[in-house]
């Protein structure tokens with residue numbers, strides 16, 4: 001499938017910036033309460049806590065227990081207090097999306113705006129929700145608590161999760177995305193089981209109550225493997241594709257099929273292409289963080305600024321100062337202050353290109369430049385770097401927006417050859433267009449990239465700070 005091929009641009013992407021949020025659906029947790037009225041037990045444990053599971057969506061009559069075939073289960077908790085001389089009393093605790101699962105993984109789309117309603121919150125209802133028989137997969141005793149301990153769960157722990165404002169963490173995340181290569185989790189899922197797990201963790205770490213011997217919590221995870229994950233900025237270059245993708249998903253789930261078929265389409269047929277990860281923080285991409293941590297790039301933006309700017313060497317206190325990066329020490333090119341063509345080492349020339357995320361991802365992934373840009377400017381030396389920076393400080397505009405400047409160390413002969421094919425003056429810099437609308441030098445340039453004659457590195461990055 002093309003989305004998994006290494007050099008495809010259409011890899012999985014991650015939407016990091018939050019979009020407008022819908023309000024929770026009206027009837028979600030309509031009969032919910034905050035704290036069960038446990039009877040005092042004088043410190044003798046009287047509350048049994050069961051972890052219960054049922055096939056996912058089995059409250060939907062069209063689906064019933066069929067999703068058990070897929071090993072998909074809903075996990076919840078039942079608190080039961082034994083009261084002498086009376087019937088035991090029960091409460092059900094669920095942690096779930098405030099809409100339904102489909103509502104949590106599909107946005108509402110209005111024009112180009114995606115609106116999410118995927119808060120994950122606790123709902124506590126008196127009694128055993130849907131009756132004990134509903135929880136056919138599992139009904140296992142996990143904890144025994146005193147009434148005071150049980151109350152602490154609802155007065156200390158649950159509000160800490162539940163009272164965050166609308167559309168802030170935790171947000172429901174059905175898919176877990178895992179690196180195909182390293183098995184590292186790239187996007188963590190947050191589903192009903194997590195909420196139950198957090199309560200068990202609170203009981204053991206804060207209340208000092210161990211789970212019952214032999215109790216084991218297993219819950220459903222839907223795992224997707226990805227070669228890599230790229231961020232997509234809202235309104236950015238890939239945004240129309242994102243909107244189209246979610247429109248397609250909504251179309252599939254709105255078709256005339258039965259609810260089960262629609263769910264199966266969602267869960268089995270769909271290639272998950274874009275994932276909205278509301279729990280993640282925006283900012284630098286992983287490779288940019290690595291460049292920052294290794295000291296290869298330095299942050300040159302102010303802490304409170306709305307953008308994060310990274311540059312090769314800390315010279316400019318702010319973007320407006322537009323200092324060129326100096327040469328790395330190993331290249332012994334001397335300080336990059338002279339006019340003319342500084343920074344040349346023997347027959348290598350510094351060439352710069354400002355890039356969109358899509359182009360830069362292609363370069364990182366494939367080692368060559370994509371043939372998708374009609375003109376594809378390259379510019380030389382410090383004046384070229386200055387020229388590229390104009391796209392980051394509002395002096396020049398380009399759509400879709402650019403996020404990185406890449407420096408290429410190119411053989412002089414190749415650069416001369418390219419500029420002999422075509423060049424023009426743009427804003428004080430001599431530029432060559434690698435693309436079809438320019439000098440058509442891309443094949444030569446890519447050949448040199450592939451053979452190693454050209455090396456490259458990212459020397460400037462601009463990202464919105466969340």
Ligand SMILES: *[C@@H]1O[C@H](CO)[C@@H](O)[C@H](O)[C@H]1NC(C)=O
Nearest residue numbers: 029032034121122123124162
């Ligand atoms: C958690 O928050 C939701 C949404 O605001 C609310 O409906 C629910 O009753 C709350 N649960 C508890 C246990 O307070």
Ligand SMILES: *[C@@H]1O[C@H](CO)[C@@H](O)[C@H](O)[C@H]1NC(C)=O
Nearest residue numbers: 080087088089090127128132
């Ligand atoms: C609580 O659950 C137990 C076990 O299902 C049941 O016997 C009991 O009647 C329930 N209590 C109430 C008040 O419904």
Ligand SMILES: *[C@@H]1O[C@H](CO)[C@@H](O)[C@H](O)[C@H]1NC(C)=O
Nearest residue numbers: 020109110111112113114115
């Ligand atoms: C969506 O687009 C239509 C037509 O272009 C416009 O009339 C409408 O105001 C837009 N709605 C929103 C919410 O932006």
